[in-house]
Amino acid sequence: MSFLTSLRPTLSLSPATKTLTKTLLLTRPFSSTPPSHLARMTIVGRLADSPEIVATSSGQDVVRYALGTSHGPKDNRTTSWWKVACFAPEGGLRDMVLGLGKGSLVYVEGDASMNKFTAKDGTAQSALSIVQRNFEILDRRDPRAEGQVEGEGA
Template identity: 55%
Template sequence: MQALRSAYRARSALSLPAATRAFSSSPAHNVAKLILTGRLAAEPELTTTSSGQEVVRYSVGTSHGPRENRQTSWFRVTSFTPEGPQRDYLLSLPKGTLVYVEADASIRAYEDAEGRRQHSLGVIQRSLEVLKRPYVPDGQHEQGPDAA
């Protein structure tokens, strides 16, 4: 920090023009980022798109407001995590897990079967962090592949 102050004073003393910020010459892209902190509504599911690509889909519920008037919003998230340990970890998360998700968001317009214009929010996972696993009382563990 001291070095920065010294450099600033030296530039001021020499009356050099202030440094300008360099910007990229590539076109600007509109980006909508979304951060969700909430609980999984169910275990994540592996599905296949119409093009044959496997994706993991899950829902996250976020709550806000006072306890007597709490509101919950549900977000359907899609993860394009490739096959491997990260995808296996995501698929192993139980319902109720508290997660922190960073995602890209986009709104798509479409017409439903009756010709009405509808909109949907697309949420594509960029990163996921488990904050807390759900509480499971002793003796009530689910029988899973690791059970003896």
């Protein structure tokens, strides 16, 4: 009933304005941003190794790293590996990501897309690409202490 009451002032409007009002009320009232065709992923996992800087063919620096996530009971645990890229990292963010060591626990939000390509042997392949958007460190591991046993002083 309240929906009809809220439309009552529009009854005196022109047909074009009524259509626009109806469209605005029924489409994406929860967001002011345009719809996106990207899938968003959230991953909480541990770094497989220290992040590295790689230059693309156009010369742009990309920070790449892999995350491992585990699920299932301890006696039958399964690990999934996720490759993540961070384009145009600058200043503090770049140093923060590069300063993490293997085993650091991180929270990553990123845009995910499936890319199809032809491998060197001619077979059709596909790969999931994740481009980092948000990043938080949950448990930092020092990359210089990777060879040390936990509990030893540095």
